[in-house]
Amino acid sequence: MTALSESGLILPRYRRDPEGTHPPLDSPGYKSTGLRHPKQPLVLLPHKLTEITGPLLGPGRLGELDNDLTKQHPEEPQGQRIIVHGRLLDGDGRPVPNSLVEIWQANAGGRYKHVWDNWPCPVDPHFDGVGRTITDNEGRYEFTTIKPGAYPWKNHDNAWRPAHIHFSVFGTAFTQRLVTQMYFPDDPLFSQDPIFNSVPDEKARNRMISRFDLSRTVPEWALAFEFDIVLRGREASVFENEEDE
Amino acid sequence: MSTPSQTVGPYLALGLPWADGPTVVEEGTPGAVWIRGVVYDGAGTPVPDGLIETWQADAHGRFDHPDDPRGAQPGFRGFGRCPTTDDGEYGILTVVPGALPGEAPHINVSVFARGLLHRVVTRIYFPENTAANAADPVLAAVPAERRDTLVARKSEDGYTFDVRLQGEGETVFFDV
Ligand SMILES: [Fe+3]
Numbered sequence: 001m002t003a004l005s006e007s008g009l010i011l012p013r014y015r016r017d018p019e020g021t022h023p024p025l026d027s028p029g030y031k032s033t034g035l036r037h038p039k040q041p042l043v044l045l046p047h048k049l050t051e052i053t054g055p056l057l058g059p060g061r062l063g064e065l066d067n068d069l070t071k072q073h074p075e076e077p078q079g080q081r082i083i084v085h086g087r088l089l090d091g092d093g094r095p096v097p098n099s100l101v102e103i104w105q106a107n108a109g110g111r112y113k114h115v116w117d118n119w120p121c122p123v124d125p126h127f128d129g130v131g132r133t134i135t136d137n138e139g140r141y142e143f144t145t146i147k148p149g150a151y152p153w154k155n156h157d158n159a160w161r162p163a164h165i166h167f168s169v170f171g172t173a174f175t176q177r178l179v180t181q182m183y184f185p186d187d188p189l190f191s192q193d194p195i196f197n198s199v200p201d202e203k204a205r206n207r208m209i210s211r212f213d214l215s216r217t218v219p220e221w222a223l224a225f226e227f228d229i230v231l232r233g234r235e236a237s238v239f240e241n242e243e244d245e
Numbered sequence: 246m247s248t249p250s251q252t253v254g255p256y257l258a259l260g261l262p263w264a265d266g267p268t269v270v271e272e273g274t275p276g277a278v279w280i281r282g283v284v285y286d287g288a289g290t291p292v293p294d295g296l297i298e299t300w301q302a303d304a305h306g307r308f309d310h311p312d313d314p315r316g317a318q319p320g321f322r323g324f325g326r327c328p329t330t331d332d333g334e335y336g337i338l339t340v341v342p343g344a345l346p347g348e349a350p351h352i353n354v355s356v357f358a359r360g361l362l363h364r365v366v367t368r369i370y371f372p373e374n375t376a377a378n379a380a381d382p383v384l385a386a387v388p389a390e391r392r393d394t395l396v397a398r399k400s401e402d403g404y405t406f407d408v409r410l411q412g413e414g415e416t417v418f419f420d421v
Contacts, residue, residue, distance in 0.1 A: 022250045023362035032360030035287035045419035053310035055324035104260025114256045181251040199249040
């Protein structure tokens with residue numbers, strides 16, 4: 001144990017995100033945070049071996065049609081067909097290759113195929129709303145799906161979630177694990193949504209909005225949206241025994 | 246500039262669980278233990294729409310990862326994932342990790358749920374490692390009266406580790 005420290009176990013550290021990048025856990029506008037946010041202060045966790053490593057989840061996690069949510073049933077789902085693509089990057093702009101991307105979403109009318117979702121909007125028997133893929137060598141990913149609808153959720157009077165796709169990514173380190181939501185440009189529901197608006201910094205908030213991408217639309221077939229996901233970047237390497245001081 | 250975190254929402258069970266998520270090691274693996282627990286909210290009510298993820302070294306304290314400066318040890322997934330049941334319960338089948346340089350054996354845990362706009366992170370330590378736990382720098386940085394929230398309890402088939410998101414006995418969560 002000591003020998004390893006003395007021989008200079010060099011560990012990278014990951015930059016902590018600037019204040020305002022992530023939502024405060026206590027966000028009263030989003031009522032469910034009320035009983036679920038910790039009240040004690042978080043304790044700073046140094047970046048050691050468990051934090052700088054993380055699960056590397058490869059192609060073994062994928063089924064054949066996992067990246068095309070319109071082809072998972074014999075018939076196609078209802079709705080506007082779209083291509084959602086982008087890159088998984090770290091905070092220094094470096095692509096994160098070969099990394100698992102998972103998504104889930106509502107159908108075109110805004111209903112999830114989940115037992116708890118029973119608002120009066122039809123379930124689409126041809127749409128599960130679940131996708132997975134792996135980034136390529138340049139960190140790119142791509143899904144074919146349909147544009148999800150907005151849905152009501154009872155958080156406040158006449159509350160509607162803006163259309164969104166849930167994204168889950170891992171990067172290469174425990175510190176980089178991220179679950180977020182991708183939104184669509186110019187959604188009129190942003191102004192009343194406490195989840196979107198829980199992100200304090202406006203620029204950070206806007207990074208969750210995808211960009212309409214005319215260049216990637218497919219004529220007579222599909223619209224396209226681009227959504228890059230940026231994970232934390234590394235600091236220059238430090239010796240572990242310096243970090244401890 | 247990082248992309249912000251957002252909640253998994255109530256329907257995470259559509260997209261995140263895997264059939265083999267809870268089994269970091271296969272049933273029957275020598276030394277395999279179940280780590281089970283309940284996730285509670287601030288009213289003491291079990292959280293039925295949460296997800297636990299675990300990340301850990303193997304029994305020798307090694308990671309199958311290129312950034313482990315000691316060299317990757319191939320073969321151990323190290324990652325577990327289990328949604329909570331209607332009663333807020335989760336279970337992960339794994340092996341107790343070995344010690345790491347300067348750290349007691351531990352498992353990193355991420356908790357996701359509706360109502361959590363960002364994951365919360367905690368650590369599982371093991372009750373039999375009294376001396377190693379006493380020397381662990383991360384535990385040492387935690388107020389003494391709250392340290393026991395990070396130490397699992399022995400159970401019939403492994404360990405129990407409950408997560409209390411808020412209030413009495415609140416689990417210690419870390420700023421990663
Ligand atoms: Fe949603």
